[in-house]
Structure formats: C-alpha cells, structure tokens
Amino acid sequence: MDTLQKLTxxxxxxxxxxxxxSSGADKTPGPGGIGxxxxxxxxxxxxxxxxxxxLLKVLFSNSCIHDCKYCLSRRSNDxxxxxxxxxxxxxxxxxxxRRNYIEGLFISSGVLRNPDYTCEQMIKTLEILRFQYRFYGYIHAKAIPGADPRLIERMGMLADRMSVNIELPSAQSLSLLAPDKSRRAILAPMRQIGDGIAENQRDIVRYRHAPKFAPAGQSTQMIVGASPESDYQILTLSEALYRRFSLKRVFFSAYIPLNDDPALPGKEVRPPLLREHRLYQADWLLRFYGFTANEILDEAHPFFDPCLDPKCNWALSHPEFFPVEVNAVPQEVLLRxxxxxxxxxxxxxxxxxxxxxxxxxxxxxxxxLKRAQYFITCRGKMMEHLRFSPETARQALLSETSVSQLPGHQPEQLSLLTGASWIPGNKRAVIQEAGL
Amino acid sequence: MTGYLYDGSFDGFLSCVFESFARKEQPVLIQTFDQDQPFLMALTTIVTRPERARRVENGLKRLSNDIWEMVRDGFLCDCMNNREVNLLRLIQQLFKYGPSAAVNYADPVVNTVWKALRHMREEGHLLSGFVRFSEYNGVLVSVISPKNQVLPLLAQHFSVRFPGEQFMIYDQNHKVAFIHTAQKGEFVEIDTLTLPSVGKEEAAFRAMWREYFDHIAIPQRENPFCQRTHLALRYRPWMTEFASEQPDGQRLPG
Known part of the structure; x- marks a missing residue:
C-alpha cells in the first residue's frame, strides 16, 4: 500500500x-533546525x-483491539x-x-497489538522528527490509556501538547458505549501529564534550560449527544477538569452517527451542532470571563436556551446587576x-x-451595541431613545439564526417564543430530537 | 491649503513629517509623484533626506517601540484611505499628548490607523498559514496577491521558521519578491515571474495534500458559508487544495 492510500x-x-x-507554544528553531x-x-x-x-491530523494506525460502539475504527467494523x-x-x-501546508503533526492511534507497542511506534515517529530532522514545529500527541507511565513520560518530552480523550461525559455512558475503556484508565495518564506539566514549571524555575514536558499543556475532548447527560453535567465536568487537571482546553464533539447499535441514538439523528456551539460559548465564559458553571446553568435549568447565548441569558436573569457605567466599572464587571x-x-x-x-x-x-445597549450607561446615561422592557429586550437579543433553525419555525411564530417560560417542556423534546 | 509630493518611500514620508513640523504646516494631501495631481492646488515637493527621517524615527522610538511599529506598519496598509495624512495626524497627536494617545481608540485618527493596522496584520497572519510553497530543484517558491504590503511580515515569519531553506515569496500585486538563502534575505523588484513546470515529486505531494484535504472534512457537518468566512475566496487561487476549483483552471505557479 503506498503512502497516498494510507494517508486517505x-x-x-x-x-x-x-x-x-496549534496554540500555546512559542518557540524558534535551534541551530541546524527547522520550524x-x-x-x-x-x-x-x-x-x-x-x-x-x-496540523496534519492522522492516526498512526486504525487497527484497534477495542470495540467502542461509536467509533468508526472499532474492531467489529469491516x-x-x-x-x-x-x-x-x-x-x-x-x-x-516545508511547503507550508501544515503547522505540525497531530498524532493519535488506534490500539495496535497493545497500548505499549502503539505508544512505542508513535514515540519512534516523534524521535525521527525531533532528532533526525531537527524539527521544532508543533506536535500534538495523544496518550494511549493503559500504556506504561514511562512511555507517556517519554512522549511528553517530545510533544508540545498532550491529550487524553475523556470520550463521554459520565462513567456510566463510558462503560455502556466503550466497554473496553474505564474512567480510571483514562484519568490516570491525564493526572500523570498534569503532574508532569506542573513539575516542569517548578524545574524551570531552577534550571532555565530544563527540558520541558508538554509545554503547550494538555487538552481533552468528549462526545456530546451520544449519551443522555445534560448540558449542566457536561459543563460542571469541564469546570472540574480545568480546575483539577489544569487543562488548557476541553473540546466538545457533536455526535455523528457512524455505526448502528442499540445503545446509540439512531442513524437518522442530526449532529447537535447548535448544542455544541452553546457549550463552546459557555466554555469561553468559564475560561476567560470569570464565570462559574453554576452561574451559567443549574439543576433547575440543566439545558441551554437554544435561542439565546449563555451570556445574554445570564444577563437577562440578573437585572439587579445592570446597568453598569462603562467609564467607571472594573474589567471583571465589563466582561459580564x-x-x-x-x-x-x-x-x-x-x-x-x-x-x-x-x-x-x-x-x-x-x-x-446591538446587545450591549440594554446593559450599560455612558457618562451616567442610557442610550438615547432606547425604550425597553425585560420582555422586549429578550426578544431583541434572540439569535435569529438559531430561532430560524427551530422545528416548525415560521417568521410570524417569533412572538410565541418570547413568553415568560420561553419554551414549554414538550417543545424542548422536539428540539433535542431535531438535534439542535 | 498645502499638499506635499514625495517619492513614495518610507524615508520620504518621514521627511514629509519632518518638513511639516519644521514649517508648522498642516498638509491636507500627501501623495507620490506618479499619482494624478489635484486641480487648483500647488503641491510642495519634499526631497527624501534619510538623516531627517532618522530624527523622526528616533523621536517615535523614544515614545515607545510599539508606537514606532505602529507608524512603520501603518505605512504598509494600502487599505487605509489617505494613508500618509492620517499617519501624519497620528504622529502629531503622539508628540503632543504622549504615548497614551495611541490607545485612545475612540479618536477618529487613531481609530482609522488602528483599524487599518488590524486589517493589515490580520491579512499577514492569515497568509502566514495560507502561503503555499512549491519546490523547484530544492528552492521553495510561492506567489501571493495581498491587498496590503504584508511581505515584510511574511519575510520575518518564514526567515525564522526556515533558516536553512532557500525560498522565495512573490507578491504579485506589489511586484516585489522576498528571496531567502541560508546566508541572507533580500527584497527584489520583479515585474513578471515565470516558473518552469513542476517535477514529479512536487506533483505527488500536491496530490497527497489535496487528497488529505478532501478526506479530513466531515460531510455531515458541511458548511461552505463558515468556510468562506474564515478563508476568503481571494486567497484560494494560490492554494494547492483549491486549485482544481478555479474557473481558469490551475493558476498555481508551474
């Protein structure tokens, strides 16, 4: 088989x-190096x-000993x-x-023979790049759960970023959909990498040229929509991951049906792209805007409002906080x-x-201003000629694109969606079925 | 009303700045010799004097290095209307109010320059990813057609990235190329560039990249609108993976 076929x-x-x-690392090539x-x-x-x-995102191998139900490369697929x-x-x-097609390599793999062997092969690739070709570009390597900690250590020294996929938002869903994997086996390398990064920061204080372990940090990803967890559960999980393992990023991947299996949603399900989008918006609020997961969602409201972004939603439900004076308040208030x-x-x-x-x-x-005008004053005054009530403000802030994607939407139905309890329970079920 | 004529070089522009301070003049127009001159307005010709340009440069650098870069890079923004006059006004404000004037983003002059700078730097940043090299006997060659003069930014980026490579980036709109060898890098004016046809190996890598590009997209998530937002059509004629989509066939070099 030639390289072109393998690549495909x-x-x-x-x-x-x-x-x-390819973010998080800032470096220039050493002598005789490239990248x-x-x-x-x-x-x-x-x-x-x-x-x-x-990055050139490829698997090292798509042969796999595992049989995860959602995965295209699972053992039982032909x-x-x-x-x-x-x-x-x-x-x-x-x-x-060299042709500037890519910024570096993203190497992941199915489990070939056993985790250790797979890890060794990936390390061999990275060693050729780093030592033989003196490649200083970006490398993102995926740790294989179950591999020897010494191999993970070695890989972290060669890569800029490491990641371990947490796959699904809860341990129950994981054991249901990925019977060969366990939460514990996934969290072990994640903890090891997190410790390695922390240790490496202590070392650098002592020796400036100490070799760095995964200098661009660690990330993870989970599939959204294959299992019944609520947005609230997913968001609290990501918050815990940021806090406990000091992750750089948590990625969400809208579930795309690839296999037929009774444990999975049917093949006709559309990927929940809007839900994924809202999760990323909330993720940004966690990382850069000083929000906590409990402020964005709670037990009583475990799902995002599909028509309203999480920040607008928070602002509308906290009228006591606003308006704020742009010329006086500190940054953390402006960010709200x-x-x-x-x-x-x-x-x-x-x-x-x-x-x-x-x-x-x-x-x-x-x-x-289209959004900010309802929440700010400049030199003590609201925007001129702006008259609104909480109701009309909400209506004006609704995202037109997401409203138009709601099932059964016709333009004149907009007014139906602006009631106090913005969407009745049965409609929410319809929305979820439609994958929004 | 006064206006200045200069030779179009950056030192020439800085000489205009010097002259306007020396004569206490407020020119409403600064343009190059080859532009059409306005009716009923006498323009003063300003001779380029490098030593005067250096004095303006040092004055700006004393304010801060960021401010010097703001003016230097501002001159590369072809997208800015009335570029020279806006930059002159900016420099006047900087000398009058100090470095904090540069972040008064609500001010009309600062705002115009800052928006243009953002546009230019964004174009440079995007092109540092969108540039595609083709190999001809060990030399990497690439062609771009940017709106702004982003070649200096790209030259800097790729000289750091590929210190040992021989490469050339040709800006077709401004007829300038940057040529880098292991020893040095230089800018050369080139009117037209004709390249030989590509070798077998180069063709094979192009084919592999195209194949990879087609296979890495998820069909269930197709979203050409989103793709166009991030990657405008005007960049595509020079990009290997879009070459087959171009109406006039392959516009790639070779």
Missing part, C-alpha cells in the same frame, strides 16, 4: 477528533465543514485498515511542513456585559484614560 484511510479515521489547534511555533497558533486552511486545518511506518509518517510531515468581549474590555480600559467614552466611541472600539 488514516485521515478518514482521524477526522472525528475535533481538536486541531517554529507561535502562541496564538496558525490556521493553514479550512475544510468544507468550516473547520481549521492546522473497514480498510492501514498503519504508517514511523519513517514514512515523519517524511510526510517534513515535506508538508453581553456585547463586550475580552478584547473590547481591554480597549475600553485603555481608551477611557484619555477621556470618558460615549456610545459612538464604544461602537468604534468594537463593542456590539
């Missing part, structure tokens, strides 16, 4: 892994589904199988990198205002030193 098969098998960022990385990451192209391609040679994959990476993001908050802080800002100035700075 192994790219096909890797594409359901969502993470493909660099910038902290923000660089996207090299965007595929037909609108996702960024930054699909073409392929495995790279370490040298072959390293060569391909270098040639793609819908329509003001991290960047525009920073710019407001900088610009207001030279003089009080007005609404026109805010617009120039990049604040989305």
């Amino acid at each position: 098969i192994l790219a096909d098998a890797a594409k359901y892994d969502v993470a493909c960022t 660099s990385a910038s902290a923000a990451g660089i996207c090299h192209t965007f595929t037909a589904d609108g996702r960024c391609v930054s 699909v073409p199988r392929a495995t790279f040679e370490p040298k072959e994959l390293a060569d391909l990476t270098m040639q793609f990198y 205002v819908p329509g003001i993001g991290v960047r525009s908050a920073t710019r407001i802080l900088q610009a207001r030193r030279s003089g009080a800002l007005d609404f026109a100035g805010l617009k120039k700075i990049g604040v989305v």
Whole structure:
C-alpha cells in the first residue's frame, strides 16, 4: 500500500477528533533546525465543514483491539485498515511542513497489538522528527490509556501538547458505549501529564534550560449527544477538569452517527451542532470571563436556551446587576456585559484614560451595541431613545439564526417564543430530537 | 491649503513629517509623484533626506517601540484611505499628548490607523498559514496577491521558521519578491515571474495534500458559508487544495 492510500484511510479515521489547534507554544528553531511555533497558533486552511486545518491530523494506525460502539475504527467494523511506518509518517510531515501546508503533526492511534507497542511506534515517529530532522514545529500527541507511565513520560518530552480523550461525559455512558475503556484508565495518564506539566514549571524555575514536558499543556475532548447527560453535567465536568487537571482546553464533539447499535441514538439523528456551539460559548465564559458553571446553568435549568447565548441569558436573569457605567466599572464587571468581549474590555480600559467614552466611541472600539445597549450607561446615561422592557429586550437579543433553525419555525411564530417560560417542556423534546 | 509630493518611500514620508513640523504646516494631501495631481492646488515637493527621517524615527522610538511599529506598519496598509495624512495626524497627536494617545481608540485618527493596522496584520497572519510553497530543484517558491504590503511580515515569519531553506515569496500585486538563502534575505523588484513546470515529486505531494484535504472534512457537518468566512475566496487561487476549483483552471505557479 503506498503512502497516498494510507494517508486517505488514516485521515478518514482521524477526522472525528475535533481538536486541531496549534496554540500555546512559542518557540524558534535551534541551530541546524527547522520550524517554529507561535502562541496564538496558525490556521493553514479550512475544510468544507468550516473547520481549521492546522496540523496534519492522522492516526498512526486504525487497527484497534477495542470495540467502542461509536467509533468508526472499532474492531467489529469491516473497514480498510492501514498503519504508517514511523519513517514514512515523519517524511510526510517534513515535506508538508516545508511547503507550508501544515503547522505540525497531530498524532493519535488506534490500539495496535497493545497500548505499549502503539505508544512505542508513535514515540519512534516523534524521535525521527525531533532528532533526525531537527524539527521544532508543533506536535500534538495523544496518550494511549493503559500504556506504561514511562512511555507517556517519554512522549511528553517530545510533544508540545498532550491529550487524553475523556470520550463521554459520565462513567456510566463510558462503560455502556466503550466497554473496553474505564474512567480510571483514562484519568490516570491525564493526572500523570498534569503532574508532569506542573513539575516542569517548578524545574524551570531552577534550571532555565530544563527540558520541558508538554509545554503547550494538555487538552481533552468528549462526545456530546451520544449519551443522555445534560448540558449542566457536561459543563460542571469541564469546570472540574480545568480546575483539577489544569487543562488548557476541553473540546466538545457533536455526535455523528457512524455505526448502528442499540445503545446509540439512531442513524437518522442530526449532529447537535447548535448544542455544541452553546457549550463552546459557555466554555469561553468559564475560561476567560470569570464565570462559574453554576452561574451559567443549574439543576433547575440543566439545558441551554437554544435561542439565546449563555451570556445574554445570564444577563437577562440578573437585572439587579445592570446597568453598569462603562467609564467607571472594573474589567471583571465589563466582561459580564453581553456585547463586550475580552478584547473590547481591554480597549475600553485603555481608551477611557484619555477621556470618558460615549456610545459612538464604544461602537468604534468594537463593542456590539446591538446587545450591549440594554446593559450599560455612558457618562451616567442610557442610550438615547432606547425604550425597553425585560420582555422586549429578550426578544431583541434572540439569535435569529438559531430561532430560524427551530422545528416548525415560521417568521410570524417569533412572538410565541418570547413568553415568560420561553419554551414549554414538550417543545424542548422536539428540539433535542431535531438535534439542535 | 498645502499638499506635499514625495517619492513614495518610507524615508520620504518621514521627511514629509519632518518638513511639516519644521514649517508648522498642516498638509491636507500627501501623495507620490506618479499619482494624478489635484486641480487648483500647488503641491510642495519634499526631497527624501534619510538623516531627517532618522530624527523622526528616533523621536517615535523614544515614545515607545510599539508606537514606532505602529507608524512603520501603518505605512504598509494600502487599505487605509489617505494613508500618509492620517499617519501624519497620528504622529502629531503622539508628540503632543504622549504615548497614551495611541490607545485612545475612540479618536477618529487613531481609530482609522488602528483599524487599518488590524486589517493589515490580520491579512499577514492569515497568509502566514495560507502561503503555499512549491519546490523547484530544492528552492521553495510561492506567489501571493495581498491587498496590503504584508511581505515584510511574511519575510520575518518564514526567515525564522526556515533558516536553512532557500525560498522565495512573490507578491504579485506589489511586484516585489522576498528571496531567502541560508546566508541572507533580500527584497527584489520583479515585474513578471515565470516558473518552469513542476517535477514529479512536487506533483505527488500536491496530490497527497489535496487528497488529505478532501478526506479530513466531515460531510455531515458541511458548511461552505463558515468556510468562506474564515478563508476568503481571494486567497484560494494560490492554494494547492483549491486549485482544481478555479474557473481558469490551475493558476498555481508551474
């Protein structure tokens, strides 16, 4: 089998892994080396589904001893199988990198023979890249649960970012859908990597040139929509992961039906893309806006409002917090205002030193007044000619695109959705069935 | 009303700045010799004097290095209307009010320059990913057609990334190329660039990249609108993976 065929098969098998960022590492090549990385990451192209391609994302092998029900490469599926040679994959990476097709390599694998053997093969590839070709570009390696901790350690020294997929949001769903995996086996390498990163930060204080363990941190991903967990459960889980394992990112992947299995949702289910989108919005609120999971959702409201983004939703249910005076309040308060993001908050802080800002100035700075106007004052005044009640504000803030995606939506039905309890229970079921 | 004529170089522009301070003039127009001159307005020709340009440069650097970069990179923004006059106004404000004037984003002049800068740097950042090299006998060649003069940014990025490679990036819109060898890097003006047809190995890697690109997309999530938002159509003629979609066949070099 030639490299082209292998690449086709192994790219096909890797594409359901969502993470493909090249962020978090900032480095320049050493003597005789090639390749660099910038902290923000660089996207090299965007595929037909609108996702960024930054790294060459392939499986080392799609042969697997596991039989996870949702996975295309599971043992019981009859699909073409392929495995790279370490040298072959390293060569391909270098040639793609020189042509600026990619920012580096994202290497993952099915479990070939056993976790240790798979890990060794992946390490061999990374060693050729790092030592033979002196490659300083970005490498994201996926730890194989169940592999020897020394191999994980070795891999972390070669890669910029490590990740272990938590796969599903709860231990019950994991044992149901991935019977060969256990929560404990997944969390063990995650803890080891987290400890390694922490230790490495202590070492760097002592020795500036100490080799770094996964300098771009650790990430994970989970499938959303294959199991019955609520958004609230998923969000508290991600919060716990950020806190306990100091992860850089938690990725959510909308479930795409690939296999027929009684334990899975049917094949006609559409991927819950809007739900995934709302989860990412909430994830940003956790990481950059100082929100906690309990503020965004709670036991009484365990699901996101499909028509309203989580920040607007929070703001509308906390009228006592608003309006805030843009020229006076600190950054953490500015960040709570819908329509003001991290960047525009920073710019407001900088610009207001030279003089009080007005609404026109805010617009120039990049604040989305369409949303922010209901929650702010400038020099003590609300926006001129703005009259609204909590009801009309909610209606104006509804996302038109998500409302238009609701089942049975016709433009004139908009008014039905703006009642006090915005959506009755049975309608929510319809929304979930439709995969929104 | 006064206006200045200069040679279009950055030092020439800084000389205009020097001159406007020396003569206490507020030019409403600064343009190059080859642009059409306005009716009923006498323009003063400003001679480029590097030593005067250095004095302006040092003055700006004394404010802060970020401010110097703001002016230097601002001059690369072809997308800015009335570029020279806006930059001159910015410099005047900076010298008058100090470095904090540069972050007064609500001010009309600062806002115009800052938006243009963001646009230019964003284009440069995107192109650092979208540039595609093809190999010709060990030399990597790439062609781009950017709106702004982003070549200096790309030159910096790729010189760090590929220190040992011989490569060339040709900006077709501004007719400038950056040529990098293991010893040095330089900018060269080139009117037209004709490249030989590609070798077998190069064709094989192009085919592999295209195949990879097609297979990494998830069909159930197809979203061309989202794709177009992130990757505008104007970048695509030079990108290997989109070459077959182009109406006039393959526009890739070779």
